[in-house]
Amino acid sequence: MSWTDERVSTLRQLWTEGHSASQIADRLGGVTRNAVIGKAHRLKLESRGKTANGGAEAGVEDETVTARAVEVEVEEVRLAPRVEIVEETVVAGRFAAASAASAPRPQSFGATALKMEPEESFDPQPEIEESAESETGEVLPIARKLTLVQLTERTCKWPVGDPMQDDFHFCGNPSRDSSPYCEFHAKLAFQAVDRRRIR
DNA sequence: CCCTGATTCGC
C-alpha cells in the first residue's frame, strides 16, 4: 500500500481527531502503526507528546478515555469480593442467563458476521452500554461494542446482536493469551453443547 | 504484558 491522497487525508483527519496510531493503522489497512507514526512525522502532524497523560489526548479525550474507563469498570467488577465468592453452580446459571439474554452463536461468526461499516458512519467511539444483571444482581461484562475493523488479536470477537442490524457489534473486551474471546465469553463459547440449548 | 508515541537509519 502506498500513501495516496485519500489515505493521507484520512490519516490527517484521524490523527487530528486524536485517534491512536494503531487505530489509524487498523482503519487504513496495509500499514502498521509504525508506518502511521512515521508518516505523521513527515507530514509534521503530531504535537501530542507525553504531556501529563501518556498517550491519552489532551483535548479530544473522548473515545480513548471512554474505552479505558470500561476496562477499569470490568476489572473492578471482577475484583469485587462477592463475585469471587460465587460458587461454580451459580456461575453456570449466570452464564446461562447471559446466554439466553443475548443469544449469540459463535459458530456463525466467520461468514455471516461479516458486515462492513460504511466509511462515513464509522464511529470509533464505543458507547458505554448499560450492563445487564442477573437475578443475583451480578454485573455482566460491558461490551466495548467494536466493529469488525476494530478487532485485533487480543480483543474479544464474541458477536453481539443480529449481523443484519445496524447495532451489530463485537464484545471487544480484552482477551487473554490471544484467545478469540474475553475470559467471560470464552467460557460461554466452550461450554458443553447440551447445556446451552441452541435454538 | 498490553499499549502509547518518538526516533533512527537502511532501503
Place this chain on the structure above:
DNA sequence: GCGAATCAGG
C-alpha cells in the same frame, strides 16, 4: 519517502 526496529514511557 518509507517503515521496521528500537527506544522510552504509562
